[in-house]
Amino acid sequence: MSKKRPVFSPEFKREAAELVTEKGYSILEACEARGVSESALRRWVDQLTKELSGQTPEGAKALTAEHQEIQRLKAKIKDLEEDNEILKKATALFATHDKERSKLSRR
Known part of the structure; x- marks a missing residue:
C-alpha cells in the first residue's frame, strides 16, 4: 500500500516559505515549525522567490495572490x-450546409 502525500493549500505553502524568506528561519527550523519535509519547503521557498521576482509558475499552483x-x-x-x-x-459547417441547400433549391 502506498503512502498518501499530504496536500497543503497555497496559503500554507506561502506562510511556510515566508518563515525562511521574511522571518529569518533556517530551512530546518521552518520544517520543524510547520511539520513539512525539507524538500517540499525548499521547493516552496524557490517558488515564492521566483513569484516575488515576477515569474509565474508553470504546472504548480501560485503562492501569491x-x-x-x-x-x-x-x-x-x-x-x-x-x-x-x-x-x-x-x-464553417453551417456555411457549407447553407451553400449545399442553396444549390439543391436552385435545381
Whole structure:
C-alpha cells in the first residue's frame, strides 16, 4: 500500500516559505515549525522567490495572490480560445450546409 502525500493549500505553502524568506528561519527550523519535509519547503521557498521576482509558475499552483490571479486569467483565456475554435468550426459547417441547400433549391 502506498503512502498518501499530504496536500497543503497555497496559503500554507506561502506562510511556510515566508518563515525562511521574511522571518529569518533556517530551512530546518521552518520544517520543524510547520511539520513539512525539507524538500517540499525548499521547493516552496524557490517558488515564492521566483513569484516575488515576477515569474509565474508553470504546472504548480501560485503562492501569491497576484500570480494566482494570473493563473486564473490564463485558464479563462484558454477556455475562451477553445470556445472560439468551436464557434469557428460550427460557422464553417453551417456555411457549407447553407451553400449545399442553396444549390439543391436552385435545381
